[in-house]
Amino acid sequence: MSEAFDKVWHQGLLLNIQQILPPNYFNILQFYFQKRQLVVKYNNSTSQPVHMLSGVPKRSVLGLFLYTLYTADIPQSQNTALSTFSDDTAILSNHSNPITASANLQTHLHSVEKWTGKLRIKINEKKSKHVTFSLRKGNCPLRIFNQTNKYLGLNLDRRLTWNRHISTLRKHLDLRKKNYTGS
Numbered sequence: 001m002s003e004a005f006d007k008v009w010h011q012g013l014l015l016n017i018q019q020i021l022p023p024n025y026f027n028i029l030q031f032y033f034q035k036r037q038l039v040v041k042y043n044n045s046t047s048q049p050v051h052m053l054s055g056v057p058k059r060s061v062l063g064l065f066l067y068t069l070y071t072a073d074i075p076q077s078q079n080t081a082l083s084t085f086s087d088d089t090a091i092l093s094n095h096s097n098p099i100t101a102s103a104n105l106q107t108h109l110h111s112v113e114k115w116t117g118k119l120r121i122k123i124n125e126k127k128s129k130h131v132t133f134s135l136r137k138g139n140c141p142l143r144i145f146n147q148t149n150k151y152l153g154l155n156l157d158r159r160l161t162w163n164r165h166i167s168t169l170r171k172h173l174d175l176r177k178k179n180y181t182g183s
Contacts, residue, residue: 001089002124003122004086004087004121006054008054009120010033071084071119074089075115079095079107079108
């Protein structure tokens with residue numbers, strides 16, 4: 001997601017909170033969002049307070065919790081698996097027929113696209129990737145990349161051999177050892 005924590009639309013978040021949490025939590029969080037204001041200080045000048053209509057605190061337990069509530073109704077599918085961590089999302093499609101796997105993935109992607117529009121979430125296209133993992137020769141209809149990709153700190157290659165990940169870790173450890181020992 002693009003600028004995920006900054007762009008959390010408060011009204012959309014409150015609708016989800018109202019459906020998920022007990023009323024007393026909704027009331028507390030509604031009051032919290034009604035009182036959030038932005039003030040800019042520069043040198044000796046201070047701007048007038050402006051009511052914030054979007055955004056949750058970054059790098060905080062509350063921000064992560066609120067973002068999770070905001071995205072709790074992300075579309076699911078019986079034909080794909082969805083995995084999320086904070087503002088990273090992976091949709092996985094597994095099928096012996098690559099055309100069926102691609103169709104299942106495309107259907108799920110369309111539903112997520114509609115959902116992001118409803119919640120005013122913008123997908124970061126520069127960080128979005130499609131990766132096919134297969135031991136078979138030939139191409140998957142959606143193949144975009146034929147390289148290693150990094151996801152949640154793991155270097156993944158097309159055949160899931162872990163060779164690239166282990167090699168990268170080894171180089172990193174060798175560099176740290178060299179810096180530590182000075183040799």
